[in-house]
Amino acid sequence: MAQQYTVRRARTSDVPAIQRLIEPLVQERILLGKDLVVFYEAVQEFRVAESDTGEIIGCGALHVMWQDLAEVRTLAVSRAWRGTGVGHALLDRLLEDARELGLSRVFCLTFEVPFFVRHGFADMGTETVAPEVYAELVRSPDEGVAEFLDLARVKPNTLGNTRMLKRL
Numbered sequence: 581m582a583q584q585y586t587v588r589r590a591r592t593s594d595v596p597a598i599q600r601l602i603e604p605l606v607q608e609r610i611l612l613g614k615d616l617v618v619f620y621e622a623v624q625e626f627r628v629a630e631s632d633t634g635e636i637i638g639c640g641a642l643h644v645m646w647q648d649l650a651e652v653r654t655l656a657v658s659r660a661w662r663g664t665g666v667g668h669a670l671l672d673r674l675l676e677d678a679r680e681l682g683l684s685r686v687f688c689l690t691f692e693v694p695f696f697v698r699h700g701f702a703d704m705g706t707e708t709v710a711p712e713v714y715a716e717l718v719r720s721p722d723e724g725v726a727e728f729l730d731l732a733r734v735k736p737n738t739l740g741n742t743r744m745l746k747r748l
Protein backbone atom coordinates (compact mmCIF):
# COMPACT_ATOMS: atom_id res chain seq x y z
CA MET A 581 0.00 0.00 0.00
CA ALA A 582 1.23 3.53 -0.78
CA GLN A 583 2.53 5.49 2.18
CA GLN A 584 0.14 8.09 3.53
CA TYR A 585 0.59 11.72 4.47
CA THR A 586 -1.57 14.61 5.60
CA VAL A 587 -1.33 18.31 4.77
CA ARG A 588 -1.93 20.51 7.80
CA ARG A 589 -1.22 23.95 9.23
CA ALA A 590 2.39 24.25 10.49
CA ARG A 591 3.15 24.34 14.21
CA THR A 592 6.04 26.16 15.82
CA SER A 593 7.57 22.75 16.64
CA ASP A 594 7.78 22.06 12.85
CA VAL A 595 10.09 25.02 12.21
CA PRO A 596 13.43 23.18 12.69
CA ALA A 597 12.21 20.41 10.33
CA ILE A 598 11.11 23.00 7.75
CA GLN A 599 14.55 24.61 7.88
CA ARG A 600 16.28 21.20 7.52
CA LEU A 601 14.02 20.37 4.57
CA ILE A 602 14.90 23.48 2.61
CA GLU A 603 18.61 23.69 3.59
CA PRO A 604 19.88 21.59 0.61
CA LEU A 605 17.73 23.70 -1.76
CA VAL A 606 19.25 26.89 -0.33
CA GLN A 607 22.73 25.42 -0.98
CA GLU A 608 21.65 24.74 -4.59
CA ARG A 609 20.33 28.33 -4.82
CA ILE A 610 16.83 27.04 -5.65
CA LEU A 611 15.22 28.59 -2.55
CA LEU A 612 16.16 31.65 -0.51
CA GLY A 613 17.77 30.94 2.85
CA LYS A 614 16.16 32.50 5.92
CA ASP A 615 17.12 32.72 9.57
CA LEU A 616 15.22 30.52 12.02
CA VAL A 617 13.58 33.60 13.55
CA VAL A 618 12.09 34.51 10.16
CA PHE A 619 10.47 31.06 9.92
CA TYR A 620 9.00 31.40 13.42
CA GLU A 621 7.62 34.83 12.53
CA ALA A 622 6.06 33.41 9.36
CA VAL A 623 4.79 30.11 10.82
CA GLN A 624 1.12 31.07 10.36
CA GLU A 625 1.73 31.29 6.58
CA PHE A 626 2.98 27.70 6.40
CA ARG A 627 1.35 24.37 5.57
CA VAL A 628 3.32 21.16 6.00
CA ALA A 629 2.92 17.62 4.72
CA GLU A 630 3.47 15.02 7.45
CA SER A 631 3.97 11.32 6.75
CA ASP A 632 2.11 8.69 8.74
CA THR A 633 5.38 8.12 10.62
CA GLY A 634 5.42 11.75 11.78
CA GLU A 635 8.12 13.04 9.41
CA ILE A 636 7.78 16.50 7.84
CA ILE A 637 8.10 15.62 4.13
CA GLY A 638 7.01 18.91 2.55
CA CYS A 639 6.21 22.53 3.24
CA GLY A 640 4.93 25.65 1.53
CA ALA A 641 3.83 29.14 2.50
CA LEU A 642 1.45 31.80 1.26
CA HIS A 643 2.66 35.34 1.93
CA VAL A 644 0.17 38.17 1.49
CA MET A 645 1.58 41.23 -0.30
CA TRP A 646 -1.45 43.38 -1.03
CA GLN A 647 -5.25 43.39 -0.91
CA ASP A 648 -5.57 41.13 -3.95
CA LEU A 649 -2.08 39.63 -4.12
CA ALA A 650 -0.01 36.93 -2.40
CA GLU A 651 3.09 34.85 -3.13
CA VAL A 652 3.59 31.09 -2.88
CA ARG A 653 7.01 30.69 -1.28
CA THR A 654 9.26 28.04 0.25
CA LEU A 655 7.42 25.18 -1.48
CA ALA A 656 9.56 22.06 -1.08
CA VAL A 657 9.17 18.29 -0.86
CA SER A 658 11.83 15.93 0.50
CA ARG A 659 13.65 14.05 -2.26
CA ALA A 660 12.35 10.64 -1.14
CA TRP A 661 8.73 11.79 -1.61
CA ARG A 662 9.02 13.73 -4.88
CA GLY A 663 6.76 12.61 -7.72
CA THR A 664 4.09 11.17 -5.42
CA GLY A 665 1.65 14.10 -5.41
CA VAL A 666 2.80 15.85 -2.20
CA GLY A 667 3.83 19.07 -4.00
CA HIS A 668 0.52 19.35 -5.82
CA ALA A 669 -1.39 18.66 -2.58
CA LEU A 670 0.53 21.43 -0.76
CA LEU A 671 -0.01 23.90 -3.61
CA ASP A 672 -3.74 23.05 -3.75
CA ARG A 673 -3.98 23.85 -0.04
CA LEU A 674 -2.11 27.15 -0.39
CA LEU A 675 -4.42 28.18 -3.25
CA GLU A 676 -7.42 27.27 -1.07
CA ASP A 677 -5.94 29.49 1.67
CA ALA A 678 -5.59 32.28 -0.92
CA ARG A 679 -9.28 31.98 -1.87
CA GLU A 680 -10.34 32.00 1.79
CA LEU A 681 -8.35 35.21 2.29
CA GLY A 682 -10.22 36.83 -0.62
CA LEU A 683 -7.18 37.14 -2.86
CA SER A 684 -7.45 37.19 -6.65
CA ARG A 685 -3.80 36.90 -7.78
CA VAL A 686 -1.04 34.56 -6.64
CA PHE A 687 2.60 35.11 -7.64
CA CYS A 688 5.54 32.71 -7.61
CA LEU A 689 9.16 32.84 -8.67
CA THR A 690 10.34 29.41 -9.78
CA PHE A 691 12.43 27.07 -11.92
CA GLU A 692 9.52 24.56 -11.83
CA VAL A 693 7.46 26.11 -14.64
CA PRO A 694 5.45 23.03 -15.83
CA PHE A 695 4.53 22.16 -12.23
CA PHE A 696 3.00 25.61 -11.69
CA VAL A 697 1.41 25.68 -15.18
CA ARG A 698 -0.63 22.61 -14.11
CA HIS A 699 -2.25 24.88 -11.50
CA GLY A 700 -3.01 27.67 -13.95
CA PHE A 701 0.06 29.84 -13.33
CA ALA A 702 1.45 31.65 -16.40
CA ASP A 703 4.60 33.65 -17.09
CA MET A 704 3.66 37.18 -15.97
CA GLY A 705 5.92 38.85 -18.52
CA THR A 706 5.89 42.60 -17.97
CA GLU A 707 2.57 42.60 -16.07
CA THR A 708 2.76 44.81 -13.00
CA VAL A 709 0.47 46.76 -10.68
CA ALA A 710 -1.14 50.20 -10.80
CA PRO A 711 1.41 53.00 -10.20
CA GLU A 712 -0.14 53.92 -6.83
CA VAL A 713 0.12 50.29 -5.65
CA TYR A 714 3.70 50.08 -6.97
CA ALA A 715 4.58 53.17 -4.93
CA GLU A 716 3.35 51.40 -1.77
CA LEU A 717 4.84 47.96 -2.52
CA VAL A 718 8.27 49.39 -3.24
CA ARG A 719 8.45 50.51 0.41
CA SER A 720 8.42 46.89 1.62
CA PRO A 721 11.73 45.45 2.92
CA ASP A 722 10.54 41.95 1.86
CA GLU A 723 12.64 40.19 -0.81
CA GLY A 724 9.57 38.48 -2.32
CA VAL A 725 7.85 41.80 -2.92
CA ALA A 726 11.02 43.09 -4.61
CA GLU A 727 11.08 39.96 -6.78
CA PHE A 728 7.46 40.51 -7.76
CA LEU A 729 8.31 44.08 -8.76
CA ASP A 730 11.46 42.79 -10.53
CA LEU A 731 13.66 45.33 -8.76
CA ALA A 732 17.32 45.49 -9.74
CA ARG A 733 18.53 44.74 -6.20
CA VAL A 734 17.06 41.20 -6.33
CA LYS A 735 18.28 40.29 -9.83
CA PRO A 736 20.71 37.71 -8.35
CA ASN A 737 17.66 35.89 -6.86
CA THR A 738 15.56 36.01 -10.00
CA LEU A 739 18.25 34.97 -12.49
CA GLY A 740 17.06 31.94 -14.50
CA ASN A 741 13.74 31.84 -12.63
CA THR A 742 10.34 32.58 -14.14
CA ARG A 743 8.00 35.10 -12.53
CA MET A 744 4.56 33.48 -12.70
CA LEU A 745 1.06 34.58 -11.81
CA LYS A 746 -2.24 32.80 -11.31
CA ARG A 747 -5.66 34.47 -11.27
CA LEU A 748 -8.12 32.90 -8.84
Ligand SMILES: CC(=O)SCCNC(=O)CCNC(=O)[C@H](O)C(C)(C)COP(=O)(O)OP(=O)(O)OC[C@H]1O[C@@H](n2cnc3c(N)ncnc32)[C@H](O)[C@@H]1OP(=O)(O)O
Binds near residue numbers: 661666689691
Ligand atom coordinates in the same frame (compact mmCIF):
# COMPACT_ATOMS: atom_id res chain seq x y z
C1 LIG B 1 7.66 29.17 -5.44
C2 LIG B 1 8.62 28.44 -4.60
O1 LIG B 1 8.45 28.26 -3.44
S1 LIG B 1 9.98 27.74 -5.28
C3 LIG B 1 9.55 26.60 -6.48
C4 LIG B 1 9.21 25.24 -6.09
N1 LIG B 1 10.17 24.57 -5.25
C5 LIG B 1 11.35 24.05 -5.69
O2 LIG B 1 11.77 24.19 -6.82
C6 LIG B 1 12.10 23.22 -4.66
C7 LIG B 1 12.61 21.89 -5.21
N2 LIG B 1 11.54 21.08 -5.77
C8 LIG B 1 10.65 20.39 -5.01
O3 LIG B 1 10.70 20.39 -3.77
C9 LIG B 1 9.58 19.59 -5.75
O4 LIG B 1 10.14 19.12 -6.95
C10 LIG B 1 8.30 20.41 -6.07
C11 LIG B 1 7.77 21.10 -4.82
C12 LIG B 1 8.53 21.44 -7.16
C13 LIG B 1 7.25 19.41 -6.58
O5 LIG B 1 6.96 18.50 -5.55
P1 LIG B 1 6.52 16.98 -5.83
O6 LIG B 1 5.99 16.44 -4.56
O7 LIG B 1 7.59 16.22 -6.50
O8 LIG B 1 5.34 17.22 -6.85
P2 LIG B 1 4.21 16.17 -7.28
O9 LIG B 1 4.64 14.78 -6.93
O10 LIG B 1 2.91 16.63 -6.73
O11 LIG B 1 4.20 16.41 -8.84
C14 LIG B 1 5.38 16.18 -9.61
C15 LIG B 1 5.07 15.22 -10.73
O12 LIG B 1 4.87 13.93 -10.19
C16 LIG B 1 3.82 13.26 -10.91
N3 LIG B 1 3.01 12.49 -9.98
C17 LIG B 1 3.33 11.25 -9.59
N4 LIG B 1 2.41 10.77 -8.74
C18 LIG B 1 1.49 11.72 -8.56
C19 LIG B 1 0.29 11.79 -7.79
N5 LIG B 1 -0.14 10.79 -7.03
N6 LIG B 1 -0.41 12.95 -7.84
C20 LIG B 1 0.01 13.96 -8.60
N7 LIG B 1 1.15 13.94 -9.34
C21 LIG B 1 1.87 12.82 -9.33
C22 LIG B 1 3.06 14.28 -11.68
O13 LIG B 1 3.07 13.90 -13.03
C23 LIG B 1 3.80 15.58 -11.48
O14 LIG B 1 4.16 16.15 -12.70
P3 LIG B 1 3.92 17.73 -12.99
O15 LIG B 1 4.72 18.49 -11.97
O16 LIG B 1 4.44 17.95 -14.36
O17 LIG B 1 2.47 17.96 -12.81
